[in-house]
Amino acid sequence: MSETTTPIVTIASIGQYEGQTVTLRGWLYNIRSSGKLLFPTFRDGTGTIQGIVPKAAVPEQVFETLKGLQLESSLTVTGKVRADSRAPSGYELDVENVEVISAVSAEEPFPITLKEHGVDFLMEHRHLWLRTPRQSAILRVRASIMRAASEFFDTDGFIRTDPPILTPNACEGTSELFEMDYFDNDKAYLTQSGQLYIEATALALGKVYSFGPTFRAEKSKTRRHLTEFWMIEPEVAYLELDGLMDLAEGFISHIVTRVLEQHRADLKVIGRDVAKLEAIIARGPNGERVPFPRLAYDDAHVMLEKAYAEGKIENPHKYGDDFGSPDETYISSQFDKPVMVHRYPAAIKAFYMQPDPADPTKALCVDVLAPEGYGEIIGGSQRVDSYDLLKQRIEDHDLPLAAFQWYLDLRKYGSVPHSGFGMGIERAVAWICGLDHVRETIPFARTLNRIYP
RNA sequence: UCCUGAGUAGCUCAAUGGCAGAGCAUUCGGCUGUUAACCGAAGGGUUGUAGGUUCGAGUCCUACCUCAGGAGCCA
Numbered sequence: 313m314s315e316t317t318t319p320i321v322t323i324a325s326i327g328q329y330e331g332q333t334v335t336l337r338g339w340l341y342n343i344r345s346s347g348k349l350l351f352p353t354f355r356d357g358t359g360t361i362q363g364i365v366p367k368a369a370v371p372e373q374v375f376e377t378l379k380g381l382q383l384e385s386s387l388t389v390t391g392k393v394r395a396d397s398r399a400p401s402g403y404e405l406d407v408e409n410v411e412v413i414s415a416v417s418a419e420e421p422f423p424i425t426l427k428e429h430g431v432d433f434l435m436e437h438r439h440l441w442l443r444t445p446r447q448s449a450i451l452r453v454r455a456s457i458m459r460a461a462s463e464f465f466d467t468d469g470f471i472r473t474d475p476p477i478l479t480p481n482a483c484e485g486t487s488e489l490f491e492m493d494y495f496d497n498d499k500a501y502l503t504q505s506g507q508l509y510i511e512a513t514a515l516a517l518g519k520v521y522s523f524g525p526t527f528r529a530e531k532s533k534t535r536r537h538l539t540e541f542w543m544i545e546p547e548v549a550y551l552e553l554d555g556l557m558d559l560a561e562g563f564i565s566h567i568v569t570r571v572l573e574q575h576r577a578d579l580k581v582i583g584r585d586v587a588k589l590e591a592i593i594a595r596g597p598n599g600e601r602v603p604f605p606r607l608a609y610d611d612a613h614v615m616l617e618k619a620y621a622e623g624k625i626e627n628p629h630k631y632g633d634d635f636g637s638p639d640e641t642y643i644s645s646q647f648d649k650p651v652m653v654h655r656y657p658a659a660i661k662a663f664y665m666q667p668d669p670a671d672p673t674k675a676l677c678v679d680v681l682a683p684e685g686y687g688e689i690i691g692g693s694q695r696v697d698s699y700d701l702l703k704q705r706i707e708d709h710d711l712p713l714a715a716f717q718w719y720l721d722l723r724k725y726g727s728v729p730h731s732g733f734g735m736g737i738e739r740a741v742a743w744i745c746g747l748d749h750v751r752e753t754i755p756f757a758r759t760l761n762r763i764y765p
Numbered sequence: 766u767c768c769u770g771a772g773u774a775g776c777u778c779a780a781u782g783g784c785a786g787a788g789c790a791u792u793c794g795g796c797u798g799u800u801a802a803c804c805g806a807a808g809g810g811u812u813g814u815a816g817g818u819u820c821g822a823g824u825c826c827u828a829c830c831u832c833a834g835g836a837g838c839c840a
Binding site for chain 1 (some may be wrong): 766770774775776782784785788789790791792795796797798799800801803831833834835836838839840
């Protein structure tokens with residue numbers, strides 16, 4: 313429509329074009345008017361910018377077109393970029409021309425308004441909710457967290473080896489699995505962890521990781537649960553528990569560092585208290601790295617006993633039991649960095665975890681609890697490397713031995729100490745973004761009660 | 766699965782057992798610096814579903830449905 317050629321730019325990069333006439337391709341995010349002045353706000357996926365349209369300065373048709381346009385109509389807009397201290401982003405656009413690509417009907421206006429909505433309504437319109445600045449910012453941070461996570465392993469000699477998503481049996485035999493028919497007579501299940509498979513690839517390649525979707529058919533209805541979520545899992549041959557904790561610490565530090573480097577603006581949109589994240593990677597007085605606190609299960613139990621005696625938690629923690637959500641929240645609230653709780657009682661942990669030689673009733677495992685009550689974001693362990701012990705564990709847990717024969721083979725042919733952990737991406741995103749529910753951390757959350765849209 | 770809570774206009778919410786209401790959104794009008802703009806007006810309702818109590822039920826009772834938060838379990 314414009315007779316002259318103007319550069320097509322993104323809102324994120326518009327500062328480079330101050331004083332120039334440019335074209336944006338996007339959507340109408342909001343529009344205000346003051347008589348013969350219009351203030352349309354445009355968005356293009358990279359940000360938002362307010363345009364100014366004085367009636368006297370543009371063709372009648374441009375003014376009337378914008379005035380009658382519904383929110384989220386798509387359009388291209390041409391105008392001159394001007395720095396303005398009144399604008400939140402620092403720039404405004406003096407609109408010269410608009411071309412409507414697709415107008416939204418007034419009979420069915422865009423359902424997501426700038427006012428508040430309920431959770432159910434927003435989730436029902438998730439495909440449109442994604443367009444709002446906060447949701448877009450969260451997805452950008454999610455993408456960077458995933459990139460930083462891969463990057464950490466890729467640059468440290470890890471080989472990405474993704475396990476199958478369709479599996480013949482339960483990994484741990486505890487969680488509920490999504491079941492399906494697999495051709496004739498056989499059942500297949502959606503994976504709930506690729507761990508057993510990457511133990512195999514780790515013994516082949518040394519340092520490996522997997523990154524993919526995971527499925528849990530648990531009837532969990534909380535702010536921390538999805539039925540389909542993404543998990544990144546490293547597995548390393550010849551690595552023992554202490555080294556595994558070092559790995560987890562470096563991993564989390566790297567991700568937080570990258571997010572702080574790249575997403576200050578997004579974190580501001582989300583409303584995240586950045587100081588809480590800076591504390592994660594804060595250095596000591598001489599610039600030295602400050603390790604994450606490491607707390608043995610027994611010491612964590614003592615901490616909880618004291619907290620209960622002082623009335624800081626409602627229910628006493630019974631020694632030998634796993635920590636409940638309120639317990640984890642209390643423990644993590646005592647530190648401003650993620651806390652690594654290790655050596656849980658073997659009886660409450662998975663069959664494949666190596667017993668502690670110093671106390672065989674304990675497992676060489678670690679849970680990383682995120683600060684601010686976000687709970688467990690990482691669970692990991694050193695794996696049983698003895699054939700006989702592993703076989704006995706499988707039998708003790710009433711797991712089908714035949715299905716685990718290949719897994720036992722790993723202990724038959726050159727078994728070595730090895731360790732790994734898994735981090736749930738959505739929980740990490742929820743923590744880093746300071747969200748109160750994981751459903752906002754993934755484009756289309758799958759939960760107990762929702763599989764639409 | 767258990768516990769708790771919520772379902773009223775497109776959305777967010779009010780309404781002592783006694784006329785069904787507001788803000789936003791939509792439509793119309795006003796306003797040359799608005800930031801979830803503001804001001805005026807109009808249209809918009811099978812109060813989640815099915816029963817019951819009552820002269821009268823959005824409100825009280827029963828069952829069911831949907832959703833949310835929590836517990837357990839987990840990442």
